[in-house]
Amino acid sequence: MESKKVIAVVGATGKQGGGLVDAVLTDPDSPFVVRALTRDASSRAAKEMAARGVEVVEADLDSEISLVQAFAGAHGVFVVTDFWSPLTPEQEAVRPRTIREFEQATNAARAAKAAGVSHVVWSTLEDTRPHFERTGDAVPRVMGGYTAPHFDVKASADAVFAELQVPTTFLRLPFFYETVFLGMGPVRNERGELILSIPIADRKMTVIGAQDIGRTVHRIFKAADHWIGETVSIAAEHVTGAELAAMLSAAIGEKVTYQPFSWPEFRGLDVPHAIAVSNGLQFLAERSEDTEIRDIELTHNLNPELESYEAWIGRHGAALRALNA
Numbered sequence: 487m488e489s490k491k492v493i494a495v496v497g498a499t500g501k502q503g504g505g506l507v508d509a510v511l512t513d514p515d516s517p518f519v520v521r522a523l524t525r526d527a528s529s530r531a532a533k534e535m536a537a538r539g540v541e542v543v544e545a546d547l548d549s550e551i552s553l554v555q556a557f558a559g560a561h562g563v564f565v566v567t568d569f570w571s572p573l574t575p576e577q578e579a580v581r582p583r584t585i586r587e588f589e590q591a592t593n594a595a596r597a598a599k600a601a602g603v604s605h606v607v608w609s610t611l612e613d614t615r616p617h618f619e620r621t622g623d624a625v626p627r628v629m630g631g632y633t634a635p636h637f638d639v640k641a642s643a644d645a646v647f648a649e650l651q652v653p654t655t656f657l658r659l660p661f662f663y664e665t666v667f668l669g670m671g672p673v674r675n676e677r678g679e680l681i682l683s684i685p686i687a688d689r690k691m692t693v694i695g696a697q698d699i700g701r702t703v704h705r706i707f708k709a710a711d712h713w714i715g716e717t718v719s720i721a722a723e724h725v726t727g728a729e730l731a732a733m734l735s736a737a738i739g740e741k742v743t744y745q746p747f748s749w750p751e752f753r754g755l756d757v758p759h760a761i762a763v764s765n766g767l768q769f770l771a772e773r774s775e776d777t778e779i780r781d782i783e784l785t786h787n788l789n790p791e792l793e794s795y796e797a798w799i800g801r802h803g804a805a806l807r808a809l810n811a
Contacts (some may be wrong), residue, residue, distance in 0.1 A: 490519045491561035493707060494603075496547065498522030498540075501662060502566045502609055509729040511538060514762045518707065523556050527737065547590035553597035560601065561584065562707050565594045566609040569636040570759075573665035580611035584629050584639050592653035599650045605710040606654045607703055613641035614769040621772070625765050626753060634766035655706055658719040659699060660692030660770070660780050663798045672734055672742045672810060680740055680810060685747040685764055689771035690724035692780040695798050698722055722792045733796045737803035738810060771805025 491511065497503035498520070512515050525543040526531045538544045545556035547567060555561055567590045569583055591608070598606050614634040618625050625633055634640045647654040661670075672680040684691065694702075702720055706713045725733075731744040747755070752764040774780075786792055799806070 492515055492521050492541075492559060493518045493562045493564065494521040494557050494560040495564045496523050496545075497564075497568070498542075499524055499732040500530070500568070501664060501696040502659070502699055502703075503564060505696040505698070506564055506703050507535065508697060509541060509700040509704040511540070513704065515624040516704065516708075518562070518704075519555070521560060524551075534621070539555065548586075550593040550597050552589045553593055554600045557597050557601035559601055559794055560603055561578070561604040562607070562710070563594070563598050563603050563704060564607050564609070565591070565598075567591055567594075567640070567641065568721055582629060584632065584635050591640065592646050593647060595643075595646045595650050595652050595654075598652050603651060603715060605707060607651050607657050607706055608644070608647055608654050609659060610640040610644055610658050611637040611658055612769070613638050614765060617705060617769055617773065618765075623768075625749075625768065626761050628761050632739075632762070633764050634769060636762060637766055637769065653710075653714045655710075655715075657703065657718040658717065658780070660694055660721040662699075663693055663795055665808065666734070666802075666806070667797070671806070672731070672738075674810070680734075681736070682734065682741045682742050682744045683747050684727055685749050685752040685767050686725065686727055686771040687746060687748070690726050690774040691730070691767075692721040692724050692770060692774060693795055694720060694722040694785070695793055695795075696765060698789055698792050700783060701791065705788045715763070717799055718781045718784070718788075720785040720788070721782050722785060723782060723795055724780070727797055730795070733799045734795075734806065737799045738806050739803075740810075749760040 495503045495506055498507050507520050510520050521541045522535050527542050527544045527547050532542050543556050545552040567587050569587050584591045593613045614637045618633050629635045650654050654688050675681050727744040731742040734742040749764050753761045
């Protein structure tokens with residue numbers, strides 16, 4: 487029997503990488519086995535993964551050498567960086583998160599090249615600046631001239647993979663279903679009413695579940711010859727704020743009303759990175775009707791088992807009720 491090929495997964499204990507790990511482990515016919523990369527193999531999440539039979543190795547995106555060692559012998563690599571990972575003010579003063587993310591992506595690209603990896607799937611996003619230049623909307627810029635740095639820096643890093651001629655699929659993702667638990671769900675106002683205020687106006691938000699990201703990436707690795715060198719923008723569906731509020735109302739058993747912040751209002755909130763987040767939401771909302779921004783038909787062809795947002799929210803009804811009790 488031909489031995490299975492290794493897929494090294496950066497961020498294996500996170501949502502994106504974890505979804506890919508699950509996809510491989512739950513497919514008995516997968517041609518791959520997983521090598522999970524983590525900064526701390528003694529962490530609870532890493533130990534739980536090892537207990538599932540996954541090879542766990544320590545590596546750090548800030549160390550190119552550690553990545554070369556972790557990628558050695560791997561057929562494929564899934565690369566994801568975390569722009570929002572916590573930094574102290576002192577750390578950010580020394581090395582801004584924009585520089586850190588670009589350097590981390592560069593380390594991964596160089597390591598993949600050095601290790602002779604046959605296929606990299608790089609989790610990236612668009613550069614939002616050309617969009618706002620075309621629309622003429624003078625949105626505020628942050629962190630050295632970016633409109634949405636968590637998008638723009640990844641887009642800048644795309645060129646590194648291309649220039650090094652790393653065999654790469656450029657994967658662009660939408661919002662996760664899971665964001666309803668991460669600050670984008672309904673909150674109670676002063677009258678006790680549940681209000682959903684995601685700033686997407688009357689536009690649509692592109693969404694997908696983390697597990698479906700993993701299953702879709704697994705299919706991309708399986709059909710590498712077709713996807714190397716391609717940009718793949720995926721989504722399970724597009725939903726308006728009103729549609730999402732209705733789904734949440736049914737799952738929670740209590741009316742959720744959609745009352746969106748405007749983009750300027752959200753940018754003015756006293757919350758971390760409000761300008762960057764608002765600009766990113768505005769970009770996706772204004773581009774949501776463009777097939778190229780997130781292609782639902784393509785995603786369904788890659789992963790016919792996609793779970794709808796309504797079904798996902800229904801499965802998490804108890805947790806949503808507890809969150810909003």
